[in-house]
Amino acid sequence: MKYAFMEFEKEIKSELKRVLGDDIEIPLEIPSEERGDYAVPCFVFSSRLKKPPQEIASDIVAKIDLSLGTVEQAGPYVNFIIDDEYVLKNTVDSCIEGRFGWFDPVDEKILIEHTSANPNAPLHVGNARNPIIGDTVARIFKRLGYDVTTEYYVDDMGRQVAILTWGLKNLDPSDVGDVELEKPDHELSVYYQRASAMMEEDEGVQEGIQEIIQQMESGDEGVVGSFQENSRKVLSGHISSLERLNITHDSYKSESSLVIDGKVREAVEALRPLSVCGDDEGALYMGWDDHRVYLTRSDGTSLYPARDIAYHMGKADRTDIILDVLGEDHKMHALSIRKAMEALKASPAPDFIFYSFVSLEGEKMSTRSGRSVWLDGLMESAKERAREEILQRREDLTPDEVEDIAEKVGMGAVRFNIIKVQPEKPIDFRWDEALNFQGSSAPFVQYSHARAASILRRWGEDTEQLKTVDPSSLGSKGEVGLVKTMAKYPMVIQESTTSPHLLANYAVKLAAEFHQFYRDYPVLKAEENKKERLAIVLSFKKLMEDILDALGIAAPEYM
RNA sequence: GGGCGUGUGGCCAAGUCUGGAUAUGGCGACAGCCUCCUAAGCUGUAAAUCGGGGGUUCGAAUCCCCUCACGCCCGCCA
Incomplete structure (x- = not known):
């Protein structure tokens, strides 16, 4: 195109x-x-x-x-x-045809890892920044013609899961706090939180957890099995939360599988003789400048960096581009993966998108401290808020319709509020902002789509006939200006790959121009140019549908 | 202490990579617009020496140096 x-x-x-x-x-x-x-x-x-x-x-x-x-x-x-005529004709026609903003296939595979949250607790708003960025970026790369695969790395061998496992084994339901939601991740996380608190003050608990870790690392089948099972349960909670946000992963890779099938050992043995590595009383480390990254303990068991290196070596075998979405605390870790792959002469080297943390009232969100806003809770509040808004202005909708729109608007608001900010900027979460449905928000953008849909619905005729309309006779500033902004979408897609907030900003700008067009240019009551304006409305609607889809947000026909 | 990142009207953000012509939006405030395709919208007003200081340049929010504040990292945790 x-x-x-x-x-x-x-x-x-x-x-x-x-x-x-x-x-x-x-x-x-x-x-x-x-x-x-x-x-x-x-x-x-x-x-x-x-x-x-x-x-x-x-x-x-x-x-x-x-x-x-x-x-x-x-x-x-x-x-x-x-030239006005040129841009009008080119853009309106292509938008109506569809696939405007999509590029020819480039025959390159990209593997995008995102979310990869510890499977010990539900996702909170801080964690949620990761999948929202990752999924949006994946959608953008699809438009650029890449063969995209998204993957969730399940850290089912870590200390967090050990604490959870200890808690489930040693605590009674009466020992733990109330479960907020009947969902496996919420149901299990209370055991994690309690165990984690006990560990702080009770050395016996600490030893118990250490023992489980030892058993898991020595390959005790029962313990490994329960680690995997507990992780899977929590993960299933993450998956259902994410589905609600229109986010899915193409594959899941568990850390334990890398250890079990020997990939971690292979990576460690490949690195051991290289000059970047050194030995510290039996523990293998990688060193540069004054940094040391330990790959194994003295007893030979592997550490997280080694396992992640093995994971990335595996990625290199099955893709052309590796892209990870990571919190800013992983910057040094990311560098060590790059160094290791460089030393092993493995390519492609991974690329990264780092994002800054979401804080709550000025302090970092954390599961352990309980200072966090669960994603599930935020989604529910957003839906509730959307429902209120709908009921205020519509009396003609069935309860099912209200629910449907509330869900679409609420989830859109959640995604939009996170994606609209440049990843490296910190976000201080505030309820009033998260539930703001005016101005720079998903509902503002969705509403422009609903208005376009409403015009076409009232018109009531077959939109097929608009395909042959030549809009190039339109010459007014508002009409041409709107179409010019639409015409910029392909360039916005190109720029948004690692800066998905640009796409959100663009969506707001375009929606605002449509709202102005809506005010200034009657369509159905137009004396002249009615068909041409209808063609603009249709092309806008189709384009906005794709923009919202690129953001992973639903495009309601009415709201 | 070292490394990375952030600092733009009362609040939140865009612009910084690739320096240009009056710094762009939103929220909040104030004043308006529904006999007219859904007012989750639109219009207008007030509000910014772009953290501070130096420098480079015809020209700096943007590049360089210094400095301050905040966040993250510098574990045989993940």
Whole structure:
């Protein structure tokens, strides 16, 4: 598919090279809307061409020859304006056809690991940032033509699961706190929390847990089995929470399977003779600068870095690109995986998206301390809030319809509020913000889609006939402006791969323009251009559906 | 102490990579808009010396140096 702005950009660049010289760097930028679609400031050419920038700008305007748009001089700047008819026709037609914003297959596999939360407790809002970023990024890569697989690494051999297992074995239901939700992750986590608290003050408990860890590491089948079983139960809770957010994984890889099938030992033995590694009383470590990362204990049992290295070696065998979504606390760990793979000459090297933590009233969320907001609770509150909003403004809907929309709007709000922030920025969770359904929020965006749907529904005729409408006669600012913003979607997709918040910001901007269009341009009551406006509405609706889908958010027909 | 990240109106964010033409939105506040395709919307007003200081440049929120605040990491935990 050819996208209007990308074609125009290509034309501008090649024309500027023809005029200014082949080897010159073109600082093409996007100016504020009223100036044009692209701009080139001419200051930089000044020293090379030995002319004042104004003069260069007027030279460019005189010599350049564009077929897809026009050019204007503004002092030392040259502004480029795309042809309205071209962008209208190209964009509206392609959006109605569908797959606008999708690129041809690139024949590359990408393996995206996300979520990978410890299976000892339900997901809280802090953990949830990971799958929301990961799933959105996966959806973006699909649009870019990649063969995407998402994977959840299940850490079923860690200390957290050991504590949980000890608790389940040694505690009575009467010893633990109330379960908030009848869901396996919630039901089990109270044992984890109690055991974890007991461990802090009781050395006997600590020893008991240590013993379980030893048994698990020596391969005691019963203990390994109960670790796996408990992890699976908690994991099933994670999976159902995530499903509600429209997030699924293509595969799950458990840490224990890597130990059992010998992959961890293989990785350790491959690393042992290499110069990056050293021995500390029998414990193997990797060292650089003044860092040491231990791969095994003195007794030879493996540590988390070794297991994760083995995991990534395995990933390298089955994909072309490795991408992990990780909390910022894993930065050093990520570096050690890279170092190890480099030393083992394994490729591809993994890429990472790091995100900052979600805090609650200024303090980091944590399961152990109980200072956290469960994802399940947030989802339920969001749905409840959405239900209230619907009941306030609609009396004509059946209870099922209310539930359906409340679910779509609530889950959308949860995802949107997290994805709209740049990953490396910290988020301080606040209920009033999380449940804000105005302005920069999912409901704002969904509502624009519902309004478009409503127009088409009231019109009532077959949208097939709009496919042949030529919208290029429309010339007003609001109409063309809306379509121009729509036309930028493919570029936004390209930029959003590791910055998914850009997609969310774009969705808000586009929705806002549609809301203005809705106010300024009656469609069904239009004296003229009715079909053309209907074509815009239909193309907008189809595009917004895809944008929301890229964000993993439902696009309700009414709300 | 060292490394990485963040700091933009009362609050929350975009822009920082790739320096340009009056710093962009939202929430909140205030003032308006529903005989008109759903007001979860729209319009307007007030509100920012872009943490601070130096530097580079014709030009700095953006690049460099210093500095302050906050977060994360620097375990034979994961």
